[in-house]
Amino acid sequence: MRVWSVANQKGGVGKTTSAITLAGLLAARGHKTLLMDLDPHGSLTSYFGGDPDNGATGVYGLFQNSAAPTLKGLVQTTRFPRLYYVPATTALATLDRQCGAADGMGLVLTRALVQVSRLFDTVLLDCPPVLGVLMVNALAACDRLLIPVQTEFLALKGLERMLRTLTMIQRARASSLEYILVPTLYDRRTRAAQDALRVLHERYDENCWNGEIPVDTRFREASRIGAPLSSYQPAARGALAYNALLDHLLAPSMAV
Amino acid sequence: MRVWSVANQKGGVGKTTSAITLAGLLAARGHKTLLMDLDPHGSLTSYFGGDPDNGATGVYGLFQNSAAPTLKGLVQTTRFPRLYYVPATTALATLDRQCGAADGMGLVLTRALVQVSRLFDTVLLDCPPVLGVLMVNALAACDRLLIPVQTEFLALKGLERMLRTLTMIQRARASSLEYILVPTLYDRRTRAAQDALRVLHERYDENCWNGEIPVDTRFREASRIGAPLSSYQPAARGALAYNALLDHLLAPSMAV
């Protein structure tokens, strides 16, 4: 079972969009796919019609010491074949304060995912835009990290901080974590985006995907009807770009 | 002294852009203005050339029990007259775990801001995209809350959660908190944005500003040179829109 985290401490860079679009493509290709919403704001959960304010446990339940539910019991279906998700609840926002300095809270997800390793081919973890116990869990549990990066200058400055966080987490992991930078919200007509993309390749080339996800207003339309873009309009520019990214991620001798 | 918070748990909706553009306009109109970066990711701090990874205290220092620095001592200048800021540091990401259930941590900013009430006309608090001790502090300390809302459907679902958070915080405040919704990233050519804007007014009309901030690529150019758009290109569409918002916010008998 592959476990991919999608994370970046910068908000609004396309984390949830990337996780959902890639999961939609994987499911369409026949892979049994699980999405997990780790963001207390619950964008992914709302996308599929769930309600993050609904008290039912979701991911939050996994972190409760006594009688934690099994991960299998939290999995919800979507109307798309082979595509499942575990919802977030707003209670997740209290986890950092609850966990405090308590050790061992960084491996909750790793232990939970073992329970479903025969049920799914790929799990995608959608992270909140903040470094906390949920992101630490995701970075500990995954075998690959996707970092969507908006193609603009301020986002490049923030990227250095994200990569420093990664170095910090690497020390706690048994095996080193491969990461791939995914340029998103690329508007090829603006000079600022072209320059930012060039700098991204100059500085991080061996870890940066050599494609980019273009700005495509159809992502918003897809989110309105709660379908991955790849199911709603498979020939849309944005869907084709994520399809190329998925080819790159699944290629056998993937260096990055 | 006016204290305005800019907050929304959804990432990438224009919180930092709104805080910086409004502060630039206030300073240009002769108001002594202070920006505070409450986001551990430090977008506002990077914008003005600061380094969130630089160990110096910044906002974080205010939360340390022993020998907390004075707020006055943390204020940095910018190259723009009458515009100052207090930087964020990445250490802010550890605050929630440190504070834990400890009471009274929700009023640290309120107490600190009293120290500078004769030095500034307006303070703008740029919040991180997560409900934690920093956002709680900002909502307790401010006398008005600006909520930038992207004009798209998923953002409207997230708005209900933000307003529920606000209701929760209101109970802990002495006086009730006025909030104003600011439609951002509005692309008048797409139907999805027009529909979302209409729904926003249908549901929240008495709290929603009757203008909108258009998509304007010059915001990215401004962030590249570290200047508020209003100083870089005062006649740009985005700057004119924030100017109209500021007129609305400063109008004497502002209902919203």
Ligand SMILES: Nc1ncnc2c1ncn2[C@@H]1O[C@H](COP(=O)(O)OP(=O)(O)OP(=O)(O)O)[C@@H](O)[C@H]1O
């Ligand atoms: N390639 C794209 N083209 C156009 N719009 C996009 C694209 N990718 C994402 N969006 C839109 O941008 C907004 C932010 O995307 P998304 O919510 O996926 O970001 P995020 O990083 O998950 O945000 P958060 O930090 O809140 O978790 C959404 O409205 C989404 O529809």
Ligand SMILES: Nc1ncnc2c1ncn2[C@@H]1O[C@H](COP(=O)(O)OP(=O)(O)OP(=O)(O)O)[C@@H](O)[C@H]1O
């Ligand atoms: N009206 C606008 N037109 C075009 N681009 C914009 C506009 N407002 C903001 N942006 C761009 O969108 C991106 C997100 O904006 P910003 O960083 O201000 O959002 P935020 O809500 O503060 O994000 P975070 O959740 O990470 O704090 C930035 O690249 C910014 O330049």
Ligand SMILES: [Mg+2]
């Ligand atoms: Mg998201």
Ligand SMILES: [Mg+2]
């Ligand atoms: Mg911000």
